[in-house]
Amino acid sequence: MITVDKPALEDGPYILPVSDDDIDRAARSLKALSHPLRLKILCILGDQAISVQDIVEAVGTSQSNISQHLAIMRDKEILMTERKANKVFYYVRDEGTLRLIGVMREVFCTK
Amino acid sequence: MITVDKPALEDGPYILPVSDDDIDRAARSLKALSHPLRLKILCILGDQAISVQDIVEAVGTSQSNISQHLAIMRDKEILMTERKANKVFYYVRDEGTLRLIGVMREVFCTK
DNA sequence: ATACAATATTAGAATTATCTAACAAAAAAC
DNA sequence: GTTTTTTGTTAGATAATTCTAATATTGTAT
DSSP states (O other), X not given: OOOOSSOOXXXXXXXXXXXXXXXXXXXXXXXXXXXXXXXXXXXXXXTSOEEHHHHHHHHTSOHHHHHHHHHHHHHTTSEEEEEETTEEEEEEOOHHHHHHHHHHHHHHHOO | OOOOSSOOSSSXXXXXXXXXXXXXXXXXXXXXXOSHHHHHHHHHHTTSOEEHHHHHHHHTSOHHHHHHHHHHHHXXXXXXXXXXXXXXXXXXXXXXXXXXXXXXXXXXXXX
């Protein structure tokens, strides 16, 4: 049995149990990140707002494909858009996602 | 165009470009995490080693289903196993994954 | 208005993921 | 040895994902 009923105050880090709702929400968001093209888009974006055509250039696949991946991340509330003239700029919606990307860099890119 | 050719020393955080290999590796790992049951298993594990039957109890699905999800994470080098008698204990392989899980907790569970 | 540029959407084929149910393997207990 | 416990594997049906190609939409410019 897992003993998570009450905090173990002095012996080791206490890991809080996580609700199934939180789990489901996190898994949905993670799934939206876990595709090579989408991850690359996020790395290119960082904390900037970049137009679709510039993303297409930087990533290197078809405009339609990029547009679909952007839509997935916008639907999952990872990205937001801002229109300027006839261009649409995408940017990462919240600080949490940026932190996550930062940690993933450290975990996966330091070898 | 994205200007990542050289570090912008004083104006804002410089975001390093990421190789496609790193991207692919990260995406594969992330995909292994981005399923509700697998995420729940990881949250239950934390930094402990837990037997399959205890994981089955804690998660609440069939033993076969758990075994398949554990195999996926073992194949992707997220989990490792240790046999004791006729029980098999699973645990998170490296510190990086634990950090990632910690940050995900903060990002997705603080609401 | 037409033409052009940038972005979004749809359809459909191919691939991949996921589950259940049944069965196999390994180690312990008897 | 057999039986039981624990874990792993396979088969196959169903569902979800991903890509390409074609088309639609939206705003700008002329």
